[in-house]
Amino acid sequence: MEIYLYIALFAPLVGSLFAALFGASPKTLITGLVASGLLFASFVSSALLLGHVMNGHIVHVEMMTWIATGDLYIPFGFVVDQVSVTMMMVVSVVSTVVHVYSIGYMSHDKGFNRFFSYLSAFVFSMMVLVMSDNFLGLFIGWEGVGLCSWLLIGFWYHKESATWAANEAFIMNRIADLAMLIGIFMIYWNLGSLQYDVVFAHIGTLPLAVTTGIGIFLFIGAMGKSAQFPLHTWLADAMEGPTPVSALIHAATMVTAGVYLVVRSNPIYTLIPEVGTAIATLGAFVAMFAATMALVNRDMKRIIAYSTLSQLGYMFVAAGLGAYWVALFHLMAHAFFKALLFLGAGNVMHAMHDELDPFKMGGLKKSMKVTWIFMTLASVALAGIYPLAGFFSKDLILEVAFVEQHYVLYGVLLATAGMTAFYSFRLVALIFHGDERHLEHGIHPHEAYTFMLYAMAPLAILAVVAGMMFKTPYYLMVSELLPAAQYHIHNHMTLWIMIIGTQALVIAAIAYAYKKYAKAVKVDLKVESGFFYQLLFNQYYIPKIYDEIFSKPYLQLSKIAWKQIDLKIVDAMVDGIANLIYQTGESTHTMQNGNLSSMLRWMVVGVVVLLVLAVAFTVAYNNAVNLHAM
Amino acid sequence: MEITLTHYLVLSTILFSIGLVGVMRRKNMLMLFFATEILLNSVNIGMAAISHYRGDYTGQMFAFFIIAIAASEVAVGLGLLVIWYKRTGNIDLDQMTSMRG
């Protein structure tokens, strides 16, 4: 089984290096094919490992020693257990699909080979992240995905907005990563090991305050990567990257790493339920907060990004309330339908010549029938209508909140579910129904390549069946590692009221969205100039606030450092040295009069000076030695 | 009266400084070459003396290689000097001002 582990882990790396070989050359189809093929190999290996794990075996290998100094021993160890195999499956399935899709999507791009190199490198980093058996290996993967995310958001580096967004994402993540490092240091400082099994076995012996600190710091790290409030602004801006990147990284895999971290560290969070409650509260807040922003946004990809943010909030609610397996399950289901949604958006973008405003589209269901079906399916799944994936995973989180008697959270999540349905179908209605507004702009849409649609098909199937088919076997598998708790509402009456109520709310929201946007779009100026609309449209003014609070003072500080410190102290010193040398040269250049015999004399002077120095240093040294001896 | 290593080294130093004075004093390239030969030979005396008084062949080896270097230097140096003389008609050091900066 170890061989499959290594294939699953290193096949993407090989693909990345292969593509990197051709990185600077123009498009060569072979790089895309090889990278996709290797990803598929990784997927097959992951599937074999899944079968192995489902039989109750865990694969744990120690590839080699990494750091061994003093008491610190950290190996390159990898573990495939119930949690990591779930993540591996999600990552390998989505990334294989995205790779194949990208062959079509990026086919006209100059950086085709470079793109595959980055994309496969990302998958490798993600695999390291989920498969590592210690916190430091996880951190390496964590930083690796951060780097690849930076590379991919800024893939079109000639666009200033893209580089800006890439840097924003990178810097925001650094802030959070610092906290995560502190958390890891605290673990090592107190327990002397970073191996999961050792740490989790001994975490109970620590004082509660220390455990709380570790939990908080690790969660701050997770907040950065999963774009939770207040570190959320980068995710929407990250949509500057190519759409397959958004599908793979900023919907399905990387942003869920934070959830994975919390799920993986569940023995820590089980000990500190207060922190868990805080996580859940923050998650519910983000779910609502992001959904409200998605309600009014006019950028197709940003809407989906906010929806991702909102769903991540759901996952954190589940994780915070101790329903780790539910969080992981929603992570998996969400990855499928959200990636599908993004890839569909990519098709629309291609057809619309990179137009992102859904108000300029409409009626696309005629020309893009398959994409329409896929995106509708994904939206239905996202809205959580029976029997699609979202119903099983998302409604389960609602039930968890209810059973744990956090009724406020439940209410918030319920309202958010309604909003989710509304903005999802607002998008679908605007894009695919109504008048063909794009004709005014002289755009004649066309469907994407057929193989791209075939590539998306597995995701569509999974979005439909994942919830229904996988829930029970998944629960049986994961409950061996994660706290097994079934969240049942014992009162049948309550249960049915809840389910029907939720479904009714969702369907009503969908119907309202269709009614409002499917026919003709009327711009209601009264609403749009209203306070709430403006507040939401400007993303609660948070980017502006950050700009005022952090960026501008920092700019001021930098200017002061530049004008006062750099120019007046550092530059002056450097210039002074240069001037000194220059003047020395000016005053001594008569020495170089080209007369060989005077040069010889100077040479002898130099020899004398060196000899004097030699004598002086020897005398000084001997004195020092004698003094020391005395 | 015993002759010690110091005697030889003093002699070596005296010869070295004679050579040094020659190097600084001479304007004629050929004479300058003579002075450099004196420098090399003075060092050779020191080497041989140290070899003798320390009972070690290393000094003699170095003297040996110094002689080889001196021979090569003369061959190449004289060749260059001949060319220079052919071109300019003199070998005066003060006339060689093509290196003026």
Place this chain on the structure above:
Amino acid sequence: MFEAIAFYLFAILTIVMFTITVMSSQALYALTSMAAGMIFISAFFFILGADFLGAIQIIVYTGAVMALYAFGMMFFDSTRTIVEKRANPALVVVLGGIAAVLVLAIVVAPIVGMTATEGAYPIDTSVGNTQAIGMVLFTKYLVPFELAAVMLLVAMVAGIVLAGKKMDTSLTLMDEDEIALMDLSSEYETQEEGH
């Protein structure tokens, strides 16, 4: 005692000879006195038991180097009195003196306080000096020896090329007509010189 007499005798002779070399205004005197000085130096080598080195000194310096200088001087106008105008001869002597004192201090200081230590290649009295030198030279110093040989070869080639006529062009690398052209031009040159 004999050793002391020999040392002082040769020391004085060497110093005198080299002083003449440095100070004389006649190139021929300088050359002759230096040749003598070299031979006197070889005497020190014999006193020190470095027979081989002494022989080499006579052969290489007095035989080869001096002969080379003598031949070299044939090119130059050696009968002309060499005028050495110095701006400040005092500076020359002072610098030379300081350098001498410092070198002496540096070299002697460690030796005064030196304790006898075993050398890397100790003197072997069972065989002659030449044989012992050979043993060391062709075992421990083989690579430097070969390098020195290559250096001498390069120097020889360089000397020939530099001093020789038309040695900077290769007949083997030229075409027939180029060589013919060169012959013509050299004939022209000799005619010019003849006039």
